[in-house]
Amino acid sequence: MSKEDRGWSILRHFIAGSASGVALVVAGHGFDTIKVRMQTDTSGRFNGVIDCLIKCLREEGGRGLYKGASPPMVATGFINSVMFGLMGLFGNALRKSPETPLSIPQIMLCGTVSGAMLSLIVTPIEGIKARLQVQYKQPPGTPAQYSGPIDCARQLIRNHGFRGLYIGWLPTVLHRGSNWSYFGAYEAVKRYLTPPGNEGKLSPLASITAGACAGTAFWLSCYPIDVIKNRIQTEPDIPGKKKLYDRGILQCAKTIYKREGAAAFFKGLTPCLIRSVPANSAAFFAFEVFRAMKCYNYNIFSCHSGSFREQEVTQPPSISMVVHPIFTPRACHWFNRWFTFVASFLALFCGGTAYLFASYSEDVKEKLHLEQSSVNLLGTSFYFAQVGALPVAAAFDRFGPRPVLWSASIFLAGGYTLFRHGLINEWPIGVLSIGLVMVGLGSVGIYLSSIGPNIVNFGIHNKGKVVGALVTMFGGSSAILAQIYEHVFKRRYSDPSRALLDFMMTLSIGLGATVAIAAFFINIIPPKEEKVEEKTINTDKEVVPDEETALLGESKPVVIVDPLLAYPQRTWFQAIRSFDFHLLFFSYLIGVGAGSTLSTTLAQLSRSLGNRDTTTLLVLFVISNAVIRPIMGSTSDVLSHKLSRPGFMMISLFFLSLTQLWSCFVTKETLYPIVVFTGIGFGSVFMLAPVTVNEIFGSKHWGKNNATVNVGPAIGNYLFVLMQAHIYKSNSSPDSIQCYGIECFRLTFIIMSILCGFGFLSSVILWERTRELYRLKWLASKK
Template identity: 25%
Template sequence: MGNDETVRFLIHFFNGRWFMVFASFLIMACAGATYLFGTYSKDIKSTLGYDQTTLNLLGFFKDLGANVGVLSGLIAEVTPTWFVLTIGSAMNFVGYFMIWLTVTGKVAKPKVWQMCLYICIGANSQNFANTGALVTCVKNFPESRGVMLGLLKGYVGLSGAIFTQLYFAIYGHDSKSLILLIAWLPAAVSLVFVYLIREKKVVRQRNELSVFYQFLYISIFLALFLMAMNIAEKQVHFSKAAYAASATICCALLFVPLTVSVKQELEVWNMMKLPIEEPSEVKVEKPKKELDLDQDKAAKVNGEEKETKSCFSTVFSPPPRGEDYTILQALLSTDMIILFVATFCGLGSSLTAVDNLGQIGESLGYPNHTVSSFVSLVSIWNYFGRVFSGFVSEYLLAKYKLPRPLMMTLVLLLSCAGHLLIAFPVPGSVYIASILMGFSFGAQLPLLFAIISELFGLKYYSTLFNCGQLASPLGSYILNVRVTGMLYDKEALKQLTARGLTRKDVKDLTCLGSQCYKLPFLILAAVTFFGALVSLGLAIRTREFYKGDIYKKFRESPESESELVPDSRKAVEFVGK
């Protein structure tokens, strides 16, 4: 390439869909700070003298912020993506930086409500990253939404293990400094790519799925490396240099997908320069398409006029499944209510388990470095759950027309097993429980987001995708604060009384023994099983819908204009919105 052509290619590359996918991977890899709460929650509890109920209240506000993304969705409907990502960066830094100032004693001890506000703001920034990057990617790759959701949410799942490697390399074993890392790194990464994440012209490539499999293999290698480091760090004493080397390799693996993006954009660039061999196809099809387009535009105008006249009268008259629902039609539909209940039970229980992981390890007598390994295991298997549910559900849907809600049912049953291993612990069972809970927790999210996009359309996906998560913080509050936290404190007070002490005699309330979490996790297992039954009901309701071709409208949309560009291997079809 000459200098001028190189510059033009670089402009094309940085504006291409595949580079945007790589940038989204990095943003998502930094967007899972909420999963590290189990690592630094002990610092908050000991520094501020909280009991378990108060700590779980903080955990609830973390979950509330992380899952109530309606504000980010509504903002995304009326503002450009760069604005959404910028707001998220600012919220992330402010929220977690204030927590770091608090636990390090650099500011006066705040009220409980202030700490709840700080962590809610910091956690809510995750929704702005999701809305800015994840929703945009789904709209740019509508026919590969399952695998795209699995990959992007998979990187979110790995972020806990990635942050762990980085903070060991930068700060050593100071878990308070982990909060500072969480404050500045995600904000910086989002700002770097803030102008590169946006909706592009949809380019349908016939080898698109194979490219996503390349991304999958790279991410699996990264996950296996992180798991190997997690095991090695528990068996061998790592020096600061060893941690630095591990973090360097981790960062290098994060940038390997860039090579795939370069290759794909270079192929698109070369194909764009080739002459169109069959212009006659375009000449024959265009008049008919233009005529159809005019008719569709007229129909749309009439439809819009009708909608403005009867906005609320259509709330209970939704279109067929798969068409674009309005926000009210979707939120008040029976399918969404069923999905809400299943999410309340499944994600609510999973969030409760993950948030209490640090205290579970403490109550069962595990040392601090082992508790950190539980958090890393949850993070890594969270990743495997996300990519597994994304890719496997897409495969089962394409080959066997298996409804995605049925996959959700199976995942929730797996989660029940993890809860029971905590309720009835045996030596080493927490390791297995961490894997099962991490996998099932991760698998639920891509399934939830894909089901919403398939049943209710993509027109208002930015808002609906965030509304779909509202059940999880509600479930977290009831199951975490009102059930698990109160039962834990009740058992801890019994132990204090048996030792002849009162609550005023100790700084923080700690419970030791398997009985601390036995009853709470039996309740979580029962609630999750009920959620599995509800999800099964949704699978039965939607089985006929999933038997059809749910992506047909994206291939045969009357609004699209096709242009065939020759390729040395496969044709690449450009479809303009």
């Protein structure tokens, strides 16, 4: 393997795998339909491969061979990209050095692990495809059972819940785990056909031949388990009739052997082997062509801006000449930066579910019969996770975004799974809180590993816009998911508990998998202006003319700009000891703590005022604080030479203080604008803080510095919610856990209004202390 950047190596595996997946479906789906129909035929409908082909063409035409092609056509490119990307990832992990090729056993191990992991994505797709493939043409006037892949998925979920999509998951794990033969055979044949000394020059013929052998070896090693998998996934749902294959792999195998003999395990093998030759030849040829691309890239496994390095990939001339001219250094720099932005956008959608608790908190309260104080404390679990964010941030600073994102995906999925099982078994609230703390830690990891790279990737004139757009998705995802919960899950089930449990399962699998995949595409690519942070210190200051005096043509003293002042790099210990850090910490604690307290207790406030429309209020809060983030980011970018980001935080906290004061007199009608204004103030402070940390204390230790600042909102939210719960309970009647009227909340709003005033004064002092720093940064960026 050449000395290429490992990040580009993995990304190329994803791109090449996507191309190979499309080629695989186009070349082989017709044969796959014949194979599946032969495997699942238990009535003697077909007398052989040729008979099956003729009947399909005669009764359904050529389109019949491509039934169920749309799910794999859409998904196989993505599936293969993940599979080949995982192969590249695990290969880099096993490889001792970039120059050392993997051994055949190591490649086989990578194939097994990547295939088993891929089963989580593949099982629903292959199940839907198989059901559509065995759906034969119906007599005139008789509707088909499934009108298409979406209808098939809908029926499976309606009949079996979300688990219906994962019928046949275990045989899929065993089937996909047989990738050891697939990749092992390909690599062995490829090396055999490549002359010694020409390992980097793979001819198209060698690639095609090795692909054909790989496909044949794969199906010979796992065909019986594929038969079992398709039998389990395609068995029809007939009310009142017991299924033959509903007790697992061994029971299915025994039933097939008893009824049809050992030959049934090899039904359809002939069309399968015929299909494997052109399909896998095309797939591997496309993979090798795209894997040979040339690009310049950066070290994605380091979070430091000094990790910039350009390395040109050595490519086999016989294949790479087709595509490498497209990927110039400038194009790759642009591609990596914006691809990172898009991947971060998706990851933050999954990580911003902390505000979602208000949409299902009442359902949790009713199911577990909790008091209001217990529900409030449960809601703070997300923010309490900020206290444990420092180790996550240290890992981000040390290892970069990818390992942190993969760990975050596990915490996110595991947290919602634990919370779901706690609801089912009615576990103590402490155990439920652990599940939500895990979700919160996952959210912290996603936030740091998505925002951090983009803060480094874009310059001072664009940081605000980019971070504003990203934190918009971080805050706006709850509004989207709340609507899905309200209008999809609650309407599907008459029982609110069933809707809540299925929603938790969907969050666990869907969000966790999305974050794990997005992690592959997040790079750190510092712009030119950030390189000053890692250069050797130069004591000679640069002389930059004052722009205003130059325009007037006057001879005035010049402005001295020291890059080390404009781009400071304070360590974590230096930062937390500074007075500026204390001011920012307190301002952020008040601003975000006040806003998050409203979101946590919004359902109770709404009910106390006689307003049952909690979902609309939550959506208004989420949308208002999400929309203001890119607006505030763009405004603070454009006016950064007039008013620094601490100045904008000062304005936001003053606005929040007035809103909290107005909340003391809230009514059922004025609750809507108050929620919107609180969201605006909250979103503004939330957007400004991470960029301010970067600009005042630098990007090298941004993860730990930002995580420490984020402890503030966790403390604020916890204390404010405890205070609100005590005030709420003191105004409730002794024989009820409910409280009605504004008196239940008025004292809370008065206290928070005063505290927001102190936060405003704190940000005024920070603004005054950092004015010179921001002036120097602006001048340095204009050089």
